[in-house]
């Protein structure tokens with residue numbers, strides 16, 4: 001049997017990027033041989049094994065042929081006669097279809113190295129269209145490698161458009177879609193992910209609820225420069241949604257994790273204040289904090305301050321973070337100790353917080 005390093009690890013190494021997970025392909029082995037060597041089989045559909053010591057993934061070389069709709073319709077062949085080039089041919093992009101043997105020698109039948117040099121994301125073969133997730137993957141790689149100067153080959157964009165128009169994108173399960181979203185949000189150019197999906201008509205089938213404008217794309221680009229927090233970056237997309245925007249449906253469609261959902265809700269509910277074209281007064285800030293659950297969620301102060309700063313960059317609100325942090329420090333317990341009861345506590349708490357905000361802004 002022969003073992004090769006493949007996929008992202010080889011690509012990232014050639015690009016001079018830190019190498020993440022390592023994936024290997026094994027040519028000429030049976031599952032029984034792998035088990036005998038102490039590898040542990042994972043997943044039923046694909047013959048993938050975990051190395052007994054490193055726990056890295058080793059997949060038997062395979063070909064795949066699409067049979068039906070959606071993700072269930074693959075006929076997988078892992079016969080020991082499957083060659084390395086055959087396995088590489090089923091992969092998505094040429095830059096992801098380079099293998100490296102144990103001596104460091106590269107096997108690159110589809111011109112991946114040349115495409116790395118030319119900075120092109122290009123599909124390997126027409127089998128690209130068999131997996132609709134690839135539309136999102138290409139958009140995500142485009143966002144990740146935009147700063148390196150990568151573009152997407154025209155023919156690859158044509159295939160992405162064909163896939164978007166076929167309706168296949170709607171068969172993707174939410175978790176897989178969201179995983180690509182989250183990876184795209186953590187790149188240096190998440191707006192490129194959105195732009196490419198729009199360009200190939202894939203936006204509508206994936207997130208019909210979310211309307212995108214040039215202003216919104218620019219917001220996203222700016223927030224990306226000020227914070228690595230993907231929750232904040234995603235929530236920024238709520239800033240310019242209209243009154244008929246259905247956040248509930250969007251979060252169901254993407255199965256948004258709770259932290260994303262809650263911050264998105266907070267931003268959408270407070271968008272009028274966040275976009276207010278005049279400085280926020282102490283009482284505006286109090287309302288903003290009340291409406292976004294800032295008292296219980298201290299991270300929100302910075303998150304919303306970042307969003308406010310990019311929404312209205314020319315307006316100086318003074319020390320929002322400082323003021324709200326001081327207001328948060330007001331302790332309801334101390335008010336109860338003063339003998340206040342019931343609704344009096346709530347009222348006094350608001351008054352004290354307002355005073356603290358005023359002091360903090362001054």
Ligand SMILES: Nc1ccn([C@@H]2O[C@H](COP(=O)(O)OP(=O)(O)OP(=O)(O)O)[C@@H](O)[C@H]2O)c(=O)n1
Pocket residue numbers: 006007008009020021023090091092093096097131133134137
């Ligand atoms: N829908 C997919 C998913 C994966 N692959 C292939 O499997 C490899 C490993 O996939 P994955 O780990 O998802 O991505 P990486 O390319 O390793 O990128 P990263 O880990 O940086 O996201 C890819 O390089 C690609 O060759 C593919 O062709 N089509």
